[in-house]
Each structure stands twice: as structure tokens, then as C-alpha cells.
Amino acid sequence: MIRVASYLDIPAHLMLLSEMHAEAPDGYGALNWAKVVRKITDAIDQGIVFVYEEDGQIFGSIGGEIGTDWWSDDHAFGDLWFYVRKDKRASKAGFALLKAIKQWGKDNEVSLRVAHVFGGDVDRTDALYARAGFKRLGSVYSEGI
Secondary structure, three states: OEEEOOHHHHHHHHHHHHHHHHHOOOOOOOOOHHHHHHHHHHHHHOOOEEEEEEOOEEEEEEEEEEEEOOOOOOEEEEEEEEEEOHHHOOOOHHHHHHHHHHHHHHHHOOEEEOOOOOOOOHHHHHHHHHHOOOOOOOOOOOOOO
16 A cells, blocks of 8 residues: 655654665765654655555655756656665555656646666666656766765
8 A cells, every 4th residue: 555654654764765775885875864864754744755555564665855956947856765675576566656656746746757776676677667657867877886
């Protein structure tokens, strides 16, 4: 089941995002827990955090914030995180979360920008975004991590 997150979900988000960070490449940077809590709280305040839940347990989440590009005053949603636990990645969880954020964008007349920067299964994640109706805009490259 998909639902909007509440402040009571912050501890579950800390666990999820800790798992997400553990899957990132070595050297990506230590977590600043105060900053993480602040960003989760800010996103919940804006009502743009959705969770995938089964039997009272959260297995995935997407959250973000509204911002503008440096060249424009047009607002857009940008994801801060999109994560589904490994044991639910073959389920409908990821697709359902993307569907929920797309509906939120439509309801609020806000364009969406989502990305995946970490993870070993880039092709599978790209396919998920494509199935959910997102268009690929480019790639992200890194040096030094």
C-alpha cells in the first residue's frame, strides 16, 4: 500500500536511507544524521514523501523537494531519495511509488525530475523509470569517489 509519510515514519526512513547509503560506492561521504533528519522532516512538511508499506512495515520510499533550476523560475519536484529494500525490488513497490509521485505532480501541477545515481543495476532501474513514463534526460558522471 502507498501512503503519504508522517513524522512517525522518520525512524523507518532512517533505517531505509541507512541501507541506501550502505549500497553507495565506497568513499561517497559519511552520513550527517542531523542533516538527514532535517531533509526528511522538510519533505514530510511539504507532503511529498510517499511510502510503500505492507503489514505495517515500510519497505520503500520516495521523497523530495520543490525547487527551481538555476536558469528558470519554474518550479519542479526533485527527488532527494527513492529507495526500495532489496527483498522488495522484484515487487510492485518501486513502480507504485513512482506512480504515486507522478499523481502528486499532476495534482499539484508540478513537473518531476527523478534520478538514480547509485546502485549496480542501472539498466533495470532505467527500465523501471521508462515503464513508469519518465524520459531519460542524460547521465551523471563522477570522479574522485
